[in-house]
Amino acid sequence: MIKLIAIYKKPEDTVAFDTHYNEVHAPLAAKMPGLIKLEVNRIYGGPMGDSNLHLIAEMYFETKEALTEALNAPEGRAAGKDLMGFAGKLVSMHFAEVE
């Protein structure tokens, strides 16, 4: 299994972030072709108390090729454009193979 992992640092305005993420961005990301599952991990702390992160989103695909195709599809490009608009300074994106 392959994952596209989006790691979001804490935004200044978490309410505005969550509203846009839940109502606009997640529905756009969910339209990517080949997406098997979108799992949202909401960060609530860390071993030392606080965490600098707000959210980690994991998008599951069958193969590396399916992930590449999804990002290059119109739906993937639309999700990417929206992402850069509302969270360009907060997010980092990573490709992972799950063991």
Add this chain to the structure above:
Amino acid sequence: MIKLIAIYKKPEDTVAFDTHYNEVHAPLAAKMPGLIKLEVNRIYGGPMGDSNLHLIAEMYFETKEALTEALNAPEGRAAGKDLMGFAGKLVSMHFAEVE
């Protein structure tokens, strides 16, 4: 479901890191009481080509309380001590609620 998420940046020596992670650290982490699943995500790139990350480990627990108890148990402390020894400068740890 609750996750303890460990995010590792790329080490200088990936072979030495992977050897220690696979042969020493993961078996120690797997002994934590209440652990339901340990999932290892090996990072192989990102949308811009490379990624600054090497590995993301996700440890699943039933409740926030079970995670706290696991970290405070002797097995959790042993895993934490080992972690700081081999990856203290590379790792960040986060608590997450899964939707």
